[in-house]
Amino acid sequence: MIKIATAECFTHGKIGLELHLLAQDYEGKFGSEYIENPNNYGDFDYSKLSVTCSLFIPTIDAVKSILKVENPPKPDYLIKGIKVYNENGDKKTSKIMAKAVMNLTNCDIAIGTTAGIGRGGITILTKDYEITTTSDVYSDLRENNSDELFQRQNSGIKKAIDIILLLLNENIEKIKSMENIEIIKN
Numbered sequence: 001m002i003k004i005a006t007a008e009c010f011t012h013g014k015i016g017l018e019l020h021l022l023a024q025d026y027e028g029k030f031g032s033e034y035i036e037n038p039n040n041y042g043d044f045d046y047s048k049l050s051v052t053c054s055l056f057i058p059t060i061d062a063v064k065s066i067l068k069v070e071n072p073p074k075p076d077y078l079i080k081g082i083k084v085y086n087e088n089g090d091k092k093t094s095k096i097m098a099k100a101v102m103n104l105t106n107c108d109i110a111i112g113t114t115a116g117i118g119r120g121g122i123t124i125l126t127k128d129y130e131i132t133t134t135s136d137v138y139s140d141l142r143e144n145n146s147d148e149l150f151q152r153q154n155s156g157i158k159k160a161i162d163i164i165l166l167l168l169n170e171n172i173e174k175i176k177s178m179e180n181i182e183i184i185k186n
Contacts, residue, residue: 001048001049001050002048002049002050002108002109002168003050003051003052003105003106003107003108003109004016004019004049004050004051004052004107004108004109004110004111004164005051005052005053005054005055005101005102005104005105005107005109005110005111006051006053006054006055006101006110006111006112006113007055007057007067007097007098007100007101007110007111007112007113008054008055008056008057008111008112008113009056009057009058009083009097009113009114009115010113010114010115010120010135010149010152010153010156011113011122011153011156011157011160012056012153013054013055013056014033014034014153014157015054015111015113015157015160015161015164016051016053016054016055016111017051017054018032018033018034018035018157018161019049019051019054019161019164020051020054021035022035022038022046022049023046023047023048023049023050023051025046025047034154034157034158034161035161035165038165041165041166041168041169041171042165042166042168042169042170042171043169044165044168044169046168049168052105052107053101053105055067055101057097057114058081058082058083059080059081059082059083060072060075060078060081060082060083061081063083063093063096063097063100067097067100067101067104068100068103068104069096069097069100072093072096073085073089073092073093073096075089075116076089076116076117077116077142079141079142082141083114083116084116084117084141084142085114085116085117085121086116086117086118087117087118087119087120087121087134089116089121090114090115090116090118090119090120090121090134091121091123091132091134091182092121093112093114093121094112094113094114094120094121094122094123094132095112095121095123095125095130095132096112097112097113097114097123098110098111098112098123098124098125099112099125100112102125108126108127109124109125109126109164109167110124110125111123111124111125111160111164112125113156113160115135115139115141115152115153115156116140116141116142117140117141117142118134118138118139118140119134119135119136119137119138119139119152119155119180120134120135120152120156121133121134122134122135122156122159122160122163124160124163124164124167126167126186127186128185128186129167129172129183129184129185129186130183130184130186131163131167131175131181131182131183131184132181132182133159133160133163133178133180133181133182134156134180135152135153135155135156135159136155136159136179136180137151137152137154137155137156138152139151139152159178162178163175163178163181
């Protein structure tokens with residue numbers, strides 16, 4: 001069994017939810033909203049997935065208290081306690097969040113996401129890889145543009161799921177060909 005855990009901000013726990021729906025093979029109205037045909041990615045048996053937890057972590061206090069990160073990067077702004085970083089800060093913080101949820105749950109795959117100003121940060125960790133990227137949509141959380149924020153969220157969810165499904169199917173070359181990808185082999 002491959003255990004997955006997420007610590008998500010701008011993706012609102014939807015990556016974990018989608019992976020849970022896939023692992024349980026739910027269909028229809030209870031099925032996946034973002035994964036049309038998982039078999040297009042390869043032969044991996046998705047029934048071997050288990051989502052340990054999918055956490056929604058929008059605030060700096062939650063990063064400290066729930067994820068047990070003693071000194072997270074100081075946000076550029078706070079909106080009702082919600083952490084707002086620039087894109088580089090988002091990428092750095094998404095790595096910290098993924099590492100923290102991996103340490104807390106002892107999972108095999110950890111995902112961290114956060115987005116303030118820019119395209120956000122998405123990190124996927126395994127014992128072999130650290131993959132960091134962004135969504136493909138720019139937005140600024142301070143401007144409260146719901147349509148733009150929704151587009152950024154959807155882009156981030158889809159991109160993270162694409163990476164995870166490609167990773168499970170051992171297609172690293174296809175991940176490397178995606179836009180704005182940083183891969184570190186452990």
